[in-house]
Amino acid sequence: MKARMLLVEDDAALAELVAWHFRREDFEVRQTVDGEEALLLAREAAPDIVLLDWMIEGLSGLEVCRRLRRMPETQNVPIIMLTARGEEEDRVRGLETGADDYVTKPFSPRELVARVGAVLRRVRPALAGETLSFADIEMDTVGHKVRRAGQVVPLGPTEFRLLRHFLEHPGWVFSRERLLDAVWGHDSDIESRTVDVHIRRLRKAINLPGTADLIRTVRSAGYSLDTAE
Template sequence: MAQPRLLLVEDDPALAELLKWNFERENYIVDHTADGEEALLLAREATPDLVLLDWMIEGLSGLEVCRRLRRLPDTANVPIIMLTARGEEEDRIRGLETGADDYVTKPFSPRELIARVGAVLRRVRPALSAEILEYADISMDLVAHRVKRGGDVVNLGPTEFRLLRHFMEHPGRVFSRERLLDAVWGQDSDIEVRTVDVHIRRLRKAINEGDRADIIRTVRSAGYALDADGSL
Protein backbone atom coordinates (compact mmCIF):
# COMPACT_ATOMS: atom_id res chain seq x y z
CA MET A 1 0.00 0.00 0.00
CA ALA A 2 1.24 3.48 -0.84
CA GLN A 3 2.60 5.58 1.99
CA PRO A 4 -0.08 7.91 3.37
CA ARG A 5 0.85 11.60 3.15
CA LEU A 6 0.21 13.90 6.11
CA LEU A 7 0.24 17.68 6.11
CA LEU A 8 1.30 18.81 9.60
CA VAL A 9 0.56 22.47 10.38
CA GLU A 10 2.11 23.16 13.80
CA ASP A 11 4.17 26.13 15.02
CA ASP A 12 5.63 24.50 18.15
CA PRO A 13 9.04 23.31 16.85
CA ALA A 14 9.53 20.66 19.54
CA LEU A 15 6.05 19.17 19.09
CA ALA A 16 6.32 19.30 15.29
CA GLU A 17 9.67 17.48 15.36
CA LEU A 18 8.28 14.85 17.76
CA LEU A 19 5.21 14.20 15.63
CA LYS A 20 7.18 14.17 12.38
CA TRP A 21 9.62 11.61 13.78
CA ASN A 22 6.87 9.36 15.13
CA PHE A 23 4.75 9.42 11.98
CA GLU A 24 7.72 8.85 9.68
CA ARG A 25 8.65 5.86 11.83
CA GLU A 26 5.14 4.53 11.05
CA ASN A 27 5.82 4.87 7.29
CA TYR A 28 3.98 8.17 6.73
CA ILE A 29 5.22 10.92 4.42
CA VAL A 30 5.05 14.13 6.46
CA ASP A 31 4.99 17.64 4.99
CA HIS A 32 5.40 20.21 7.76
CA THR A 33 4.90 23.95 8.00
CA ALA A 34 4.23 26.41 10.81
CA ASP A 35 2.53 28.88 8.46
CA GLY A 36 -1.12 28.81 7.38
CA GLU A 37 -0.57 30.37 3.97
CA GLU A 38 2.23 27.91 3.20
CA ALA A 39 -0.02 25.06 4.34
CA LEU A 40 -2.51 25.98 1.61
CA LEU A 41 0.30 26.04 -0.97
CA LEU A 42 1.61 22.65 0.17
CA ALA A 43 -1.89 21.17 0.01
CA ARG A 44 -2.23 22.36 -3.61
CA GLU A 45 1.20 21.04 -4.60
CA ALA A 46 0.71 17.55 -3.12
CA THR A 47 -2.76 16.66 -1.91
CA PRO A 48 -2.44 15.07 1.54
CA ASP A 49 -4.40 12.05 2.72
CA LEU A 50 -4.99 13.83 6.03
CA VAL A 51 -4.23 17.22 7.62
CA LEU A 52 -3.09 17.71 11.23
CA LEU A 53 -3.86 21.36 11.92
CA ASP A 54 -2.95 23.41 14.98
CA TRP A 55 -5.70 25.83 16.00
CA MET A 56 -3.40 28.56 17.33
CA ILE A 57 -0.82 29.06 14.55
CA GLU A 58 0.34 32.64 13.96
CA GLY A 59 -0.90 34.67 11.01
CA LEU A 60 -3.69 32.80 9.22
CA SER A 61 -5.56 30.93 11.98
CA GLY A 62 -6.08 27.20 12.00
CA LEU A 63 -9.84 27.73 11.65
CA GLU A 64 -9.33 29.87 8.54
CA VAL A 65 -6.92 27.32 7.05
CA CYS A 66 -9.55 24.63 7.67
CA ARG A 67 -12.24 26.77 6.05
CA ARG A 68 -10.12 27.42 2.96
CA LEU A 69 -9.07 23.77 2.60
CA ARG A 70 -12.75 22.85 2.51
CA ARG A 71 -13.28 25.31 -0.37
CA LEU A 72 -10.48 23.89 -2.54
CA PRO A 73 -11.67 21.10 -4.87
CA ASP A 74 -8.61 18.91 -4.22
CA THR A 75 -8.87 19.11 -0.43
CA ALA A 76 -12.63 19.49 0.09
CA ASN A 77 -12.92 15.88 1.28
CA VAL A 78 -9.50 15.44 2.92
CA PRO A 79 -9.89 14.58 6.63
CA ILE A 80 -8.73 17.33 9.01
CA ILE A 81 -7.82 16.73 12.66
CA MET A 82 -7.37 19.90 14.71
CA LEU A 83 -4.71 20.03 17.43
CA THR A 84 -5.42 22.52 20.16
CA ALA A 85 -5.12 23.42 23.81
CA ARG A 86 -8.69 24.76 23.69
CA GLY A 87 -10.93 22.13 25.24
CA GLU A 88 -14.23 23.95 25.72
CA GLU A 89 -17.30 22.45 24.04
CA GLU A 90 -18.03 25.73 22.23
CA ASP A 91 -14.54 25.69 20.68
CA ARG A 92 -14.94 22.05 19.66
CA ILE A 93 -18.23 22.85 17.93
CA ARG A 94 -16.64 25.81 16.13
CA GLY A 95 -13.96 23.49 14.78
CA LEU A 96 -16.52 20.93 13.63
CA GLU A 97 -18.70 23.57 12.00
CA THR A 98 -15.69 24.91 10.11
CA GLY A 99 -15.10 21.48 8.60
CA ALA A 100 -12.78 19.61 10.96
CA ASP A 101 -13.36 15.86 11.26
CA ASP A 102 -11.81 15.36 14.67
CA TYR A 103 -10.42 17.39 17.54
CA VAL A 104 -7.46 16.40 19.74
CA THR A 105 -6.79 18.46 22.87
CA LYS A 106 -3.21 19.07 24.00
CA PRO A 107 -1.37 17.51 25.72
CA PHE A 108 -1.71 14.18 23.92
CA SER A 109 0.60 11.25 23.27
CA PRO A 110 1.98 10.63 19.77
CA ARG A 111 0.71 7.04 20.02
CA GLU A 112 -2.83 8.30 20.65
CA LEU A 113 -2.67 10.64 17.67
CA ILE A 114 -1.21 7.96 15.39
CA ALA A 115 -4.10 5.67 16.38
CA ARG A 116 -6.66 8.39 15.68
CA VAL A 117 -5.12 9.17 12.28
CA GLY A 118 -5.00 5.48 11.36
CA ALA A 119 -8.66 5.02 12.29
CA VAL A 120 -9.74 8.00 10.16
CA LEU A 121 -7.74 6.82 7.14
CA ARG A 122 -9.15 3.29 7.39
CA ARG A 123 -12.67 4.75 7.29
CA VAL A 124 -12.22 7.14 4.38
CA ARG A 125 -9.76 5.43 2.03
CA PRO A 126 -11.92 2.49 0.86
CA ALA A 127 -14.78 4.81 -0.06
CA LEU A 128 -12.83 7.09 -2.38
CA SER A 129 -12.88 4.86 -5.47
CA ALA A 130 -15.36 2.12 -4.61
CA GLU A 131 -18.44 1.24 -6.61
CA ILE A 132 -19.88 -0.37 -3.48
CA LEU A 133 -19.73 1.62 -0.26
CA GLU A 134 -20.00 -0.21 3.04
CA TYR A 135 -20.32 1.02 6.58
CA ALA A 136 -21.44 -1.04 9.58
CA ASP A 137 -24.30 -3.23 8.22
CA ILE A 138 -25.18 -0.87 5.34
CA SER A 139 -24.12 -1.60 1.76
CA MET A 140 -24.62 0.87 -1.10
CA ASP A 141 -24.22 -0.22 -4.73
CA LEU A 142 -23.53 2.98 -6.68
CA VAL A 143 -23.94 1.29 -10.06
CA ALA A 144 -27.21 -0.54 -9.39
CA HIS A 145 -28.46 2.34 -7.22
CA ARG A 146 -29.37 -0.14 -4.48
CA VAL A 147 -29.04 0.03 -0.69
CA LYS A 148 -29.17 -2.86 1.76
CA ARG A 149 -29.01 -2.95 5.53
CA GLY A 150 -28.32 -6.26 7.19
CA GLY A 151 -28.96 -7.91 3.81
CA ASP A 152 -32.45 -6.37 3.47
CA VAL A 153 -33.23 -3.96 0.63
CA VAL A 154 -33.82 -0.35 1.73
CA ASN A 155 -36.03 1.74 -0.54
CA LEU A 156 -34.78 5.32 -0.79
CA GLY A 157 -35.85 8.30 -2.85
CA PRO A 158 -33.20 10.00 -5.02
CA THR A 159 -32.47 12.76 -2.50
CA GLU A 160 -32.18 10.33 0.42
CA PHE A 161 -29.87 8.15 -1.71
CA ARG A 162 -27.57 11.12 -2.39
CA LEU A 163 -27.68 12.12 1.27
CA LEU A 164 -26.76 8.62 2.45
CA ARG A 165 -24.04 8.36 -0.19
CA HIS A 166 -22.47 11.59 1.10
CA PHE A 167 -22.52 10.26 4.67
CA MET A 168 -21.05 6.90 3.63
CA GLU A 169 -18.22 8.57 1.74
CA HIS A 170 -17.34 10.46 4.96
CA PRO A 171 -18.28 8.15 7.87
CA GLY A 172 -17.95 9.66 11.30
CA ARG A 173 -17.68 13.20 10.01
CA VAL A 174 -20.11 15.85 11.26
CA PHE A 175 -21.83 17.97 8.62
CA SER A 176 -23.82 21.12 9.29
CA ARG A 177 -27.13 21.58 7.47
CA GLU A 178 -25.54 24.24 5.27
CA ARG A 179 -22.72 21.92 4.19
CA LEU A 180 -25.19 19.12 3.46
CA LEU A 181 -27.20 21.53 1.31
CA ASP A 182 -24.09 22.39 -0.70
CA ALA A 183 -23.00 18.78 -1.06
CA VAL A 184 -26.35 17.12 -1.83
CA TRP A 185 -28.45 19.84 -3.42
CA GLY A 186 -25.69 22.05 -4.86
CA GLN A 187 -24.40 25.50 -3.97
CA ASP A 188 -26.91 27.26 -6.22
CA SER A 189 -29.88 25.61 -4.57
CA ASP A 190 -32.56 27.88 -3.10
CA ILE A 191 -33.90 25.14 -0.81
CA GLU A 192 -34.45 26.10 2.82
CA VAL A 193 -31.86 24.85 5.30
CA ARG A 194 -34.54 23.14 7.40
CA THR A 195 -35.41 20.98 4.38
CA VAL A 196 -32.32 18.98 5.32
CA ASP A 197 -34.08 17.95 8.56
CA VAL A 198 -37.06 16.62 6.58
CA HIS A 199 -34.86 14.43 4.39
CA ILE A 200 -32.81 13.26 7.40
CA ARG A 201 -36.10 12.10 8.99
CA ARG A 202 -37.08 10.26 5.80
CA LEU A 203 -33.65 8.65 5.56
CA ARG A 204 -33.76 7.59 9.19
CA LYS A 205 -37.23 6.09 8.78
CA ALA A 206 -36.10 4.06 5.75
CA ILE A 207 -32.80 2.70 7.06
CA ASN A 208 -34.03 2.15 10.64
CA GLU A 209 -37.13 0.18 9.62
CA GLY A 210 -37.71 -2.85 11.80
CA ASP A 211 -36.43 -1.20 14.98
CA ARG A 212 -32.81 -1.19 13.81
CA ALA A 213 -30.33 1.00 15.69
CA ASP A 214 -30.31 4.62 14.52
CA ILE A 215 -26.99 5.00 12.71
CA ILE A 216 -27.40 8.73 12.03
CA ARG A 217 -26.35 10.89 14.98
CA THR A 218 -27.60 14.38 15.65
CA VAL A 219 -24.70 16.41 17.07
CA ARG A 220 -26.02 19.31 19.11
CA SER A 221 -25.28 22.74 17.58
CA ALA A 222 -23.19 21.10 14.84
CA GLY A 223 -25.24 18.90 12.51
CA TYR A 224 -25.42 15.23 11.56
CA ALA A 225 -23.03 12.32 11.13
CA LEU A 226 -23.07 8.65 10.14
CA ASP A 227 -21.84 7.02 13.34
CA ALA A 228 -22.36 3.35 14.18
CA ASP A 229 -20.77 3.37 17.64
CA GLY A 230 -22.45 6.49 19.00
CA SER A 231 -19.14 8.07 19.99
CA LEU A 232 -19.99 11.59 18.81
Protein backbone atom coordinates (compact mmCIF):
# COMPACT_ATOMS: atom_id res chain seq x y z
CA MET A 1 0.00 0.00 0.00
CA LYS A 2 1.71 3.18 -1.20
CA ALA A 3 1.60 6.29 0.94
CA ARG A 4 0.51 9.37 -0.99
CA MET A 5 2.73 12.43 -0.50
CA LEU A 6 2.11 16.01 -1.60
CA LEU A 7 5.44 17.84 -1.93
CA VAL A 8 5.24 21.64 -2.11
CA GLU A 9 8.73 23.00 -2.77
CA ASP A 10 9.92 25.68 -5.22
CA ASP A 11 13.60 24.73 -5.20
CA ALA A 12 13.59 22.43 -8.24
CA ALA A 13 16.82 20.61 -7.38
CA LEU A 14 15.79 20.00 -3.78
CA ALA A 15 12.28 18.93 -4.81
CA GLU A 16 13.66 16.34 -7.24
CA LEU A 17 16.09 15.03 -4.62
CA VAL A 18 13.35 14.68 -1.99
CA ALA A 19 10.92 13.12 -4.49
CA TRP A 20 13.57 10.61 -5.61
CA HIS A 21 14.25 9.49 -2.05
CA PHE A 22 10.57 9.02 -1.24
CA ARG A 23 9.74 7.26 -4.50
CA ARG A 24 12.58 4.89 -3.70
CA GLU A 25 10.74 4.22 -0.40
CA ASP A 26 7.63 3.37 -2.47
CA PHE A 27 5.78 6.65 -1.90
CA GLU A 28 3.45 8.08 -4.53
CA VAL A 29 4.69 11.68 -4.81
CA ARG A 30 2.79 14.60 -6.34
CA GLN A 31 4.75 17.84 -6.66
CA THR A 32 4.05 21.52 -7.11
CA VAL A 33 5.84 24.83 -6.55
CA ASP A 34 2.64 26.82 -6.06
CA GLY A 35 0.45 27.18 -2.96
CA GLU A 36 -2.86 27.51 -4.81
CA GLU A 37 -2.10 24.44 -6.92
CA ALA A 38 -1.18 22.55 -3.76
CA LEU A 39 -4.67 23.17 -2.37
CA LEU A 40 -6.26 22.02 -5.64
CA LEU A 41 -4.18 18.83 -5.66
CA ALA A 42 -5.11 18.15 -2.04
CA ARG A 43 -8.81 18.54 -2.87
CA GLU A 44 -8.54 16.22 -5.88
CA ALA A 45 -6.94 13.42 -3.87
CA ALA A 46 -6.22 13.83 -0.17
CA PRO A 47 -2.58 12.92 0.53
CA ASP A 48 -1.41 10.84 3.46
CA ILE A 49 1.27 13.42 4.28
CA VAL A 50 2.27 16.91 3.11
CA LEU A 51 5.83 18.23 2.89
CA LEU A 52 5.41 21.99 2.71
CA ASP A 53 8.07 24.63 2.11
CA TRP A 54 7.58 27.87 4.05
CA MET A 55 8.62 30.16 1.15
CA ILE A 56 6.78 29.15 -2.04
CA GLU A 57 5.19 30.86 -5.02
CA GLY A 58 1.77 32.40 -4.57
CA LEU A 59 0.44 31.66 -1.11
CA SER A 60 2.97 31.29 1.67
CA GLY A 61 3.51 27.88 3.22
CA LEU A 62 1.93 29.12 6.44
CA GLU A 63 -1.25 30.16 4.62
CA VAL A 64 -1.38 26.85 2.75
CA CYS A 65 -1.03 25.06 6.10
CA ARG A 66 -3.90 27.10 7.57
CA ARG A 67 -6.17 26.33 4.62
CA LEU A 68 -5.31 22.63 4.62
CA ARG A 69 -6.34 22.51 8.27
CA ARG A 70 -9.71 24.11 7.39
CA MET A 71 -10.48 21.74 4.50
CA PRO A 72 -12.48 18.64 5.56
CA GLU A 73 -10.43 16.46 3.20
CA THR A 74 -7.11 17.41 4.80
CA GLN A 75 -7.86 18.63 8.31
CA ASN A 76 -6.28 15.50 9.81
CA VAL A 77 -3.48 14.98 7.27
CA PRO A 78 -0.02 15.36 8.84
CA ILE A 79 2.01 18.32 7.60
CA ILE A 80 5.79 18.68 7.87
CA MET A 81 7.15 22.13 7.09
CA LEU A 82 10.49 22.53 5.30
CA THR A 83 12.23 25.85 5.78
CA ALA A 84 15.51 27.69 6.15
CA ARG A 85 13.94 29.71 8.98
CA GLY A 86 15.36 28.04 12.07
CA GLU A 87 14.55 30.57 14.78
CA GLU A 88 12.41 29.34 17.67
CA GLU A 89 9.72 31.96 16.98
CA ASP A 90 9.37 30.73 13.40
CA ARG A 91 9.16 27.10 14.52
CA VAL A 92 6.46 28.01 17.02
CA ARG A 93 4.50 29.90 14.33
CA GLY A 94 4.64 26.90 12.05
CA LEU A 95 3.47 24.49 14.74
CA GLU A 96 0.73 26.83 15.93
CA THR A 97 -0.52 27.15 12.36
CA GLY A 98 -1.12 23.40 12.30
CA ALA A 99 2.13 21.76 11.22
CA ASP A 100 2.94 18.43 12.87
CA ASP A 101 6.71 18.70 12.50
CA TYR A 102 9.34 21.14 11.33
CA VAL A 103 12.55 20.37 9.40
CA THR A 104 15.16 23.10 8.96
CA LYS A 105 17.21 23.34 5.77
CA PRO A 106 19.76 22.04 4.99
CA PHE A 107 18.63 18.58 6.04
CA SER A 108 19.60 14.98 5.36
CA PRO A 109 17.14 13.21 3.04
CA ARG A 110 17.58 10.07 5.17
CA GLU A 111 16.58 12.03 8.28
CA LEU A 112 13.56 13.44 6.46
CA VAL A 113 12.48 9.94 5.40
CA ALA A 114 12.81 8.83 9.03
CA ARG A 115 10.82 11.83 10.31
CA VAL A 116 8.04 11.17 7.80
CA GLY A 117 7.98 7.50 8.79
CA ALA A 118 7.68 8.42 12.46
CA VAL A 119 4.74 10.74 11.78
CA LEU A 120 2.96 8.15 9.64
CA ARG A 121 3.41 5.45 12.25
CA ARG A 122 1.54 7.67 14.70
CA VAL A 123 -1.35 8.64 12.45
CA ARG A 124 -1.52 5.96 9.71
CA PRO A 125 -0.29 2.64 11.11
CA ALA A 126 -1.35 0.82 7.94
CA LEU A 127 1.41 2.61 6.06
CA ALA A 128 4.08 1.32 8.43
CA GLY A 129 3.24 -2.37 8.60
CA GLU A 130 1.08 -5.27 7.46
CA THR A 131 -1.07 -5.76 10.57
CA LEU A 132 -3.73 -3.38 11.84
CA SER A 133 -5.36 -3.69 15.22
CA PHE A 134 -7.84 -1.90 17.42
CA ALA A 135 -9.23 -3.20 20.70
CA ASP A 136 -9.66 -6.98 20.08
CA ILE A 137 -9.78 -6.71 16.25
CA GLU A 138 -6.74 -7.68 14.17
CA MET A 139 -6.40 -7.40 10.40
CA ASP A 140 -3.73 -9.02 8.26
CA THR A 141 -3.69 -6.64 5.29
CA VAL A 142 -1.54 -8.94 3.16
CA GLY A 143 -3.34 -12.21 3.89
CA HIS A 144 -6.76 -10.46 3.90
CA LYS A 145 -7.73 -12.05 7.20
CA VAL A 146 -9.59 -10.52 10.14
CA ARG A 147 -9.82 -11.87 13.68
CA ARG A 148 -11.91 -10.67 16.58
CA ALA A 149 -11.00 -11.93 20.05
CA GLY A 150 -8.90 -14.57 18.30
CA GLN A 151 -11.78 -15.82 16.16
CA VAL A 152 -11.64 -15.56 12.34
CA VAL A 153 -14.24 -13.15 10.93
CA PRO A 154 -15.23 -13.70 7.26
CA LEU A 155 -15.77 -10.40 5.44
CA GLY A 156 -16.80 -9.51 1.91
CA PRO A 157 -14.40 -7.33 -0.11
CA THR A 158 -16.31 -4.09 0.52
CA GLU A 159 -16.65 -4.72 4.24
CA PHE A 160 -12.94 -5.58 4.37
CA ARG A 161 -12.02 -2.25 2.71
CA LEU A 162 -14.41 -0.40 4.98
CA LEU A 163 -12.98 -1.96 8.14
CA ARG A 164 -9.45 -1.37 6.89
CA HIS A 165 -10.20 2.33 6.43
CA PHE A 166 -11.57 2.54 9.96
CA LEU A 167 -8.55 0.67 11.35
CA GLU A 168 -6.23 3.10 9.59
CA HIS A 169 -8.00 6.01 11.30
CA PRO A 170 -9.24 4.87 14.72
CA GLY A 171 -11.35 7.48 16.46
CA TRP A 172 -11.89 9.59 13.33
CA VAL A 173 -15.49 10.36 12.33
CA PHE A 174 -16.23 9.92 8.62
CA SER A 175 -19.31 11.14 6.79
CA ARG A 176 -20.97 8.85 4.24
CA GLU A 177 -19.53 10.99 1.44
CA ARG A 178 -15.96 10.67 2.74
CA LEU A 179 -16.36 6.92 3.18
CA LEU A 180 -17.62 6.67 -0.40
CA ASP A 181 -14.53 8.50 -1.64
CA ALA A 182 -12.15 6.44 0.48
CA VAL A 183 -13.66 2.97 0.02
CA TRP A 184 -15.49 3.08 -3.31
CA GLY A 185 -13.44 5.79 -5.08
CA HIS A 186 -14.02 9.31 -6.33
CA ASP A 187 -15.71 8.19 -9.55
CA SER A 188 -18.25 5.97 -7.86
CA ASP A 189 -21.93 6.40 -8.76
CA ILE A 190 -23.06 4.61 -5.61
CA GLU A 191 -25.57 6.47 -3.45
CA SER A 192 -24.42 7.57 0.00
CA ARG A 193 -27.12 5.48 1.71
CA THR A 194 -25.35 2.38 0.40
CA VAL A 195 -22.72 3.08 3.06
CA ASP A 196 -25.34 2.39 5.73
CA VAL A 197 -26.03 -1.04 4.25
CA HIS A 198 -22.36 -2.01 4.34
CA ILE A 199 -21.94 -0.60 7.84
CA ARG A 200 -24.78 -2.89 8.99
CA ARG A 201 -23.12 -5.87 7.29
CA LEU A 202 -19.78 -5.01 8.86
CA ARG A 203 -21.35 -4.68 12.31
CA LYS A 204 -23.14 -8.02 11.92
CA ALA A 205 -19.89 -9.72 10.92
CA ILE A 206 -17.55 -8.35 13.57
CA ASN A 207 -19.94 -8.10 16.53
CA LEU A 208 -19.46 -11.61 17.86
CA PRO A 209 -21.41 -12.77 20.93
CA GLY A 210 -20.04 -11.10 24.05
CA THR A 211 -18.13 -8.40 22.17
CA ALA A 212 -18.78 -4.65 22.09
CA ASP A 213 -20.01 -2.75 19.06
CA LEU A 214 -16.95 -0.75 18.00
CA ILE A 215 -18.62 1.01 15.06
CA ARG A 216 -20.04 4.19 16.55
CA THR A 217 -22.81 6.12 14.80
CA VAL A 218 -22.33 9.86 15.27
CA ARG A 219 -25.63 11.65 14.71
CA SER A 220 -25.55 14.07 11.74
CA ALA A 221 -21.84 13.36 11.22
CA GLY A 222 -21.19 9.75 10.21
CA TYR A 223 -19.39 6.73 11.60
CA SER A 224 -16.30 6.04 13.67
CA LEU A 225 -14.30 3.07 14.94
CA ASP A 226 -14.32 3.85 18.65
CA THR A 227 -14.66 2.26 22.05
CA ALA A 228 -16.85 5.14 23.28
CA GLU A 229 -20.47 4.47 23.85
